Amino acid sequence: MTTPMPQPLLTSPDKHPGQWILGGGWNNDVWGGDFPAAAWLDDISPDNPVWLSRMDGHMGIANSLAMKIAGIDKTTNDPIGGTIMRTAEGEPTGLLVDTAMVLMFDVIEKVSIHERREALLRASRHALMRGVTTVVDVGSYFPGASAEKTWQDFSDVYEWAHSMQKMLIRVCLFFPMPTWARVSDLISENGRSLSQWIHLGGVKAFLDGSLGSSSALFHEPYEGDPGNYGLQVTDMDSLLNRTLESDKSGLQVAIHAIGDKANDMLLDMVDKVVDLNGVKDRRFRIEHAQHLAPAAANRFGKQGIIASVQIIY
Structure with missing residues (x-):
């Protein structure tokens, strides 16, 4: 019996061969609980590397081309704190769990500063439309990943939005715990609140x-x-x-x-x-x-x- 292709796992028609297709939000519970496999994506996107994260952010599915680019095969060891899901024969299924996702993030095209800034503005407008005026942002850090990305978002996105008077909602920011000393220094220099829009909350770990x-x-x-x-x-x-x-x-x-x-x-x-x-x-x-x-x-x-x-x- 062939498992039907769930709606969230669809390719993008505007991508040229070789370009990454990135997305997420899938939930296998919606279609009965079976985890997806690389073959589901290979059939519809054989010429583009694909990475789609699960809705909880702790798992993602890659197609075969993406795994090839990342160097993930039968001989690849599971990293500490992560799992490469495998078939009974030991072949990777395309699913990477927790710190194993870093293997894919290391080769995925980086999101531009412009795209990240636009994402903040879109998310802020989306929140306001639903009556949400304050959020807690714990960043995109997880074990095994670089803590620097959260700090780059702080400087490239939040400080930019604040300086350009583009902040639309109030945010309380948490930073990766490995950088606790840096957070402490930032608070010592600026206080807990950089303005009415940006509050420095604390540190996050897993x-x-x-x-x-x-x-x-x-x-x-x-x-x-x-x-x-x-x-x-x-x-x-x-x-x-x-x-x-x-x-x-x-x-x-x-x-x-x-x-x-x-x-x-x-x-x-x-x-x-x-x-x-x-x-x-x-x-x-x-x-x-x-x-x-x-x-x-x-x-x-x-x-x-x-x-x-x-x-x-």
Whole structure:
């Protein structure tokens, strides 16, 4: 039986052979749960490299040409904190999970400054049309990727929009946790608010992947996949040390956790941070807090941790 081509995975008619086709937003749950494969894209776009990210940003699908350009084949090892999905014979299916996506990002054409600036303006107008006047932007960083892109967006896009009086909505910016010292210096020089439009919030990090990509970290294995408990995408010692330094500097810390084990690990880590840095109103955020063990919910309240929940998760 041939799996029907889902509507989100359509090629672009205005691309010349060899040009990248980029997109995203697909959700395999919409068409029954089966993950897409490179062959789905090869049939309709054999002459253009294609990369389409999943709606949660933790997985993407590449066609065969894109994988060839990226040098991904049967011999390519999974990076730490990521997975190259494979067939029973070990061949890559085209799906890359979490840090494995960096293999593709390293070869994809870069988005121009003009396109990024236009994207901010379009997104701002879209938000205003729906009555949204303030957003939190945690950047495009994820483990394994360069933290510099978030800083480039800050200087090339946000500072440009502010200087040209083109800001339409208020934004609270979070930066990659590995650059916490840089954020601290920026706040020391300019204060928390650069203007009424731009507020410097804190730092963001990750502990696991996502449920839809089968990479959220759980105590129990995924149903039908007994060897898969999800992915821990950041080393805990490194995460603790950076959290301690960020917290000492007065930065608000937001860390992504979706699986119940990942949330428990973060709750335990916060206890250590409080023991070492003392009690204060730090407003620690666990981003998503999607799946919790039975005793975890009470710990959020007791420890004063914000469960930063989004409807999409």
